[in-house]
Amino acid sequence: MLPTVLFPALLPHAVAPIGAVAPECAADAGSWCARVWSWTGMSWLARGADTTISVLFSVIAISVVAVLVRLVVSRIIGHVAAGAGVPGLMSVLRRKRGVTDAESIEAFGSARRAQRAKTVGSVLRSAATILIFGTAFMMVLSRFGVNLAPVLASAGVLGLAVGFGAQNLVKDFISGIFMLLEDQYGVGDHVDLGDAVGTIERVGLRTTSVRDVSGVVWYVRNGTIERVGNASQDHAVAVVDVPLELDTDVEEAGRVAEKAAQAAVGNGLARDIIDPPRVLGVQSVSESALTLRLTTKTRPNKQWAVKRAITERVVSDLRASSAGNPTAAASQDATTAA
Numbered sequence: 417m418l419p420t421v422l423f424p425a426l427l428p429h430a431v432a433p434i435g436a437v438a439p440e441c442a443a444d445a446g447s448w449c450a451r452v453w454s455w456t457g458m459s460w461l462a463r464g465a466d467t468t469i470s471v472l473f474s475v476i477a478i479s480v481v482a483v484l485v486r487l488v489v490s491r492i493i494g495h496v497a498a499g500a501g502v503p504g505l506m507s508v509l510r511r512k513r514g515v516t517d518a519e520s521i522e523a524f525g526s527a528r529r530a531q532r533a534k535t536v537g538s539v540l541r542s543a544a545t546i547l548i549f550g551t552a553f554m555m556v557l558s559r560f561g562v563n564l565a566p567v568l569a570s571a572g573v574l575g576l577a578v579g580f581g582a583q584n585l586v587k588d589f590i591s592g593i594f595m596l597l598e599d600q601y602g603v604g605d606h607v608d609l610g611d612a613v614g615t616i617e618r619v620g621l622r623t624t625s626v627r628d629v630s631g632v633v634w635y636v637r638n639g640t641i642e643r644v645g646n647a648s649q650d651h652a653v654a655v656v657d658v659p660l661e662l663d664t665d666v667e668e669a670g671r672v673a674e675k676a677a678q679a680a681v682g683n684g685l686a687r688d689i690i691d692p693p694r695v696l697g698v699q700s701v702s703e704s705a706l707t708l709r710l711t712t713k714t715r716p717n718k719q720w721a722v723k724r725a726i727t728e729r730v731v732s733d734l735r736a737s738s739a740g741n742p743t744a745a746a747s748q749d750a751t752t753a754a
Contacts (some may be wrong), residue, residue, distance in 0.1 A: 539621065595638060601649075605648035607647070651716060654723040657708070658708045680693075680728070689715075
């Protein structure tokens with residue numbers, strides 16, 4: 417049989433080794449010190465039992481609470497982000513579980529809002545995770561008796577140094593977050609960013625990718641974007657300017673142009689039109705010609721196709737009518753637009 421002195425923990429109530437002196441804390445029958453002394457007979461282990469087990473339970477409790485808080489905060493962020501763009505707070509609170517991506521996109525009204533909400537939710541969850549687990553880690557260190565003042569001071573100095581050295585990177589990330597929150601632009605939008613004009617292909621927290629009309633992809637840092645011209649938000653306007661001769665009957669030309677424009681948008685373009693075409697009248701007058709302007713409100717990114725169709729039909733009908741003849745410039749514009 418193994419000696420009790422060497423393996424006291426194998427027995428439910430081990431006998432203390434010969435010569436071992438019970439610690440003072442063993443006199444408290446309900447303490448961990450007394451239990452460990454009765455189980456092991458080791459005074460050095462019993463003396464630290466209360467402190468060790470107390471710290472252990474505190475660490476476990478802090479870790480569990482941190483995980484639960486992170487889970488709750490993540491769920492709240494997920495619900496709020498999923499409800500972004502849906503009017504009313506009740507629509508957020510009543511959001512069903514297990515909603516598919518297709519249903520979410522339909523609820524938001526567009527895939528772009530769903531993408532924006534997903535990106536913002538991911539950023540907020542990451543920030544919440546760092547904050548919650550960072551706080552829990554500092555609390556665990558304090559339970560082990562670590563002085564947090566030097567640690568916090570060192571972290572502050574290090575953060576200041578990193579922030580100063582990477583200020584451009586921080587500026588890009590902050591600008592990217594605000595662009596997403598404010599919905600300044602999204603994938604598929606036609607924008608003018610100053611340095612680049614084209615269609616957005618990717619929106620990131622640091623850079624934005626824009627493909628221009630020549631097919632070149634431009635990578636623009638978010639921190640360098642000072643202004644954004646978005647031609648694809650909510651709706652667009654197709655503007656058609658038709659040059660006419662000075663002696664043209666403007667009223668008759670306007671009636672012909674309006675009928676031609678309405679006929680043009682009715683041929684496969686009706687679903688892209690929000691408001692029917694209308695003639696605004698003479699936009700400008702020069703020494704050799706006057707300009708007749710027509711406009712129509714379209715869906716985003718459909719204004720160019722509508723403009724080409726209206727220009728072709730208006731020029732054709734005006735030429736065929738006796739109301740007036742578009743100048744050679746109009747013919748050239750129609751050919752270019754086609």
